[in-house]
Amino acid sequence: MLAETVCSAASAAGLGIAVVTAYRKRFLSATRIAAYSLVPVALVMTGVVGWVSGIVFKPTVWAGFGLLGIAWMLFSVTRFVERRSEGGKGRGVEGAAGGDAIAPTASAPSLGAGRRSAPQAQPKAKGKGKAGGGEDFSDIEAILKKHGI
CATH class of the missing domain: 1.20.5 (Single alpha-helices involved in coiled-coils or other helix-helix interfaces)
Known part of the structure; x- marks a missing residue:
């Protein structure tokens, strides 16, 4: 009974605000406010409010x-x-499943080839990285000097 009264009062207040808004020539906003204010009364009439209040107060x-x-x-x-x-072992069941591959021999050739070629490529990359890094810095210094920085 109390919930129905509160919903009816809220709807009446909303309709009053809609009338004031329409008086100010804002018909689109007034229509929207009126639509929102009719929702509580509609919920009371359909019985939803009684059902919800019966659940809430139990x-x-x-x-x-x-x-x-x-x-x-x-x-x-x-x-x-x-x-x-x-810790760093992985995640629960996913970590345990990730360690045991379904077809362990399917990826073995690619892993083996990658491990063999990686140590050979590393010494060459270190030499190139130092020389390339110096050139990059000189380019940057030239750009900064050009702009007066």
Whole structure:
């Protein structure tokens, strides 16, 4: 009964605001305000407000929401603890599954070739990196001098 009265008062206030807005020649806004103000009365007439107020004022419903919150908190804590205890090993089931490949020999040739060629390429890259880095800095210095910086 109280919820229906509050909804009716809110609708009446909204319609009053819509009338004042329409008096100021803002018909589009007034129509929008009137539409919003009719929603609470429509909910009362369809019975939704009675259904919701019946749920809200029952202690068993609130106890159920409390239990859902506790369950969610327990899930969150266990996931947090699981991630902390593993450290750098990976993620739970995904980490364990990631270590055991479905077809381990399928990627073996590509991994083997990559490991063999990487040490040969590294000494050459180090020599080029130092020479290339010096040239890059000289280019940058020239650009900065050109702009007077």
